[in-house]
Amino acid sequence: MIQQQILTLFSGATEAGTRVFPLVAPDGVTRPYIVYQRVAAVSENVLSGDAGLMNTRVQIDAYADTYAQAQTVGAAVLALMSVWSVQNVNLMSQDFFEPDAKLHRCSMDFSIWHSSA
Numbered sequence: 001m002i003q004q005q006i007l008t009l010f011s012g013a014t015e016a017g018t019r020v021f022p023l024v025a026p027d028g029v030t031r032p033y034i035v036y037q038r039v040a041a042v043s044e045n046v047l048s049g050d051a052g053l054m055n056t057r058v059q060i061d062a063y064a065d066t067y068a069q070a071q072t073v074g075a076a077v078l079a080l081m082s083v084w085s086v087q088n089v090n091l092m093s094q095d096f097f098e099p100d101a102k103l104h105r106c107s108m109d110f111s112i113w114h115s116s117a
Contacts, residue, residue, distance in 0.1 A: 014076040030062035074106030
């Protein structure tokens with residue numbers, strides 16, 4: 001599953017350490033941290049059936065107390081994705097501030113091509 005590969009890629013490789021979570025971070029987690037989620041997944045089909053290839057769109061968010069720290073973790077995510085052996089393309093990156101939680105967020109959206117097996 002591509003989500004497990006993403007967890008393995010980021011865990012311990014950024015300033016977020018092992019604080020890498022699917023969908024939502026637990027309450028009270030130390031910052032910074034990374035949250036990832038599958039946005040869409042489509043299997044590649046050919047006339048003879050399943051080609052064994054998937055295109056999964058994944059959103060990866062780096063959360064931190066400061067804008068600079070969110071940018072640092074976000075840059076590390078981009079760097080790791082750029083050298084990952086799994087084919088991927090950064091579709092967009094955007095910065096946010098979550099006023100209720102008082103958190104800065106660097107959000108990145110990737111298109112990842114991988115085996116469906």
